[in-house]
Amino acid sequence: MVALDFGAVLAQWPALLRGAAFTLGLTAVSAVLGGIVGVACGWARAWGPAWLARAVGVYVELIRNTPFIVQLFFIFFGLPSLGVKLTPELASVIAMVVNLGAYAAEIVRAGIENTPRGQLEAARSLALNEWQVFTRVVLPPALGRVWPAMVSQIVIVMLGSAVCGQIAAQELSYAANLIASRNFRSFEAYLIATALYLGLAIFIRQLLNWAGPRFIFGRVATR
C-alpha cells in the first residue's frame, strides 16, 4: 500500500513558501494592471468610439477563445522570433494581464451598460463633463455591481498562473513539481500545493471583498 510521507515534502518548506509568495505577487501585479486594462477596455466597448470598440472587441474575443497556456507560450517562445525577449517572470505577468484584461473588460462593460438612464441624465443636467460623468457617476456603482464577478475572475487567473511554471517562472506549482521530481513524493507534494492554493484563493477573495467597497468603488448602495 502507499505510505504517505509528508515530512519529505514539508522539509522543502522554504521552496514552497517562496513559490506561494511568488504566485501571490504575480497575482497582485496582474490584478492591478489587468483591472486597469479591463476598465479601459470596458469603457471603450460601452462608451468609446465605434472603431475603438471594434478593435477592443477583437482583442477580447481573441483572448477569451484561446487557452491561457497557448497565450503564455506565444509570449515566451514566440515573441523572441520577433526580437522581443522576456524573462519568464515578465512573460507570465504580461500573459496574465492580457488574459485578465479581456475577461475584466466584459465584466466591467456589463456593469457600465446596466447604469440606469435617469442617473446619466441627472449627471449631465448637473453640467458634469463626460470624464466626470464616467469616473464619478458611472464607474463606481458599475464596479460595485460586478465586484463579485471581478473577484472570482482574479482568483481564476491566480489559479491559472499554475501553468507559468512551464516556462520556468518559479511559482507555487513549479516548486511543487520540482520537489516531486526530486523525491518522487508527487501525491504529498501536490496535496500540499493544493492546500496552499486553497488558502491563497480564500485569502485573495476575503481581501478583495473587504478592500473593494472601502478603496475601489466607495460605499455605494448596490441593493
Added chain:
Amino acid sequence: MHRRPLLWAAALALSFAPLLAQAQAALDEIMAKKVINIAIPTDFPPYGYVGTDLKPQGLDIDMANYIGAKLGVKVELVPVTSANRIPYLQTKKADLVISTLGKNPDREKVIDFTAAYSPFFQAVFASKGLPIKSAADLAGKTVGVTRGAIEDMELTKIAPPSADIKRFEDNNATVSAFVSGQVQVIATGASVAGNMMARNPQLGAEYKFVLKDSPNFIGVARGEDKLRLKVNEIIAQAKASGDLDKMATKWLGRPAGDLPN
C-alpha cells in the same frame, strides 16, 4: 435485510483483492492478459519520437517491441514525459518504463532497474561564441534544463550559485527556450542536442563539457522481481546475440558497447 452487512463486507473484500494480489504478480498478469504496457518517450529522438506517419518510433520503441516479441505478448505503448515516467510506473499505468531512464540513488529508492540496454550521455551545449570549459564558466549565465532529468540533478550539484538555472517541463520546452534565445546554455542529452543542432544550424551551438555518462536502464515497479529477472534474461540474450548492438547502430550510429548490468 440481515444479510446486507455481509454482502457489503464481501464486496469490500473483493474490491481490495487486486490490491493484495499485486506484489510480484506483474509478470503473471502480463502473460495471462497477453498484453504488456510499456512507457516510451515521444519527445526524445532518436530514442522515441513521433514519425511523419504519427506513429512512435525510435530505439526505445524497438526495444519495447523486442521485449514484447520475446515474451510473446502484445505491446501497448504508453507515451510519457521525462517528468511523469516514474509516477506512471508507481501507479501501475505501465509495467515497464523504456524511456531513456538513467539510474541514480534517488530513483532506486522508489523503483527497480533492470540491466542497461543502450548507451547515453548528458552534456552542456552552447553557441561557439561562449567560452565555456567547465561548470565554473556557467557563472552568471542562464542555463536551460528539463526538470527532474539526470542532467538537472548533475547540473544542480556542480553549477556555481550565480548560474541562473531555468527548469522546463519537458525536452521540447527546454530546446524551444534555447532555440528562441531565452537561455544561453542548454544542458541535455547528447541525442536531443544532436537533433536540435541538426535542425538549427544557425545557432552555431557546440558541445562544451560532459555532465554524466549514464546508460539507459529499464524501470520496473518496486519489488516486481519476477518481471525484472525475466527482462534481464531477455537483455542478456540480446547482448550475446548482438541484437542490442544492431539496435544501437541503427538509431545512434554506434554499437551499444560495454553496458553495465
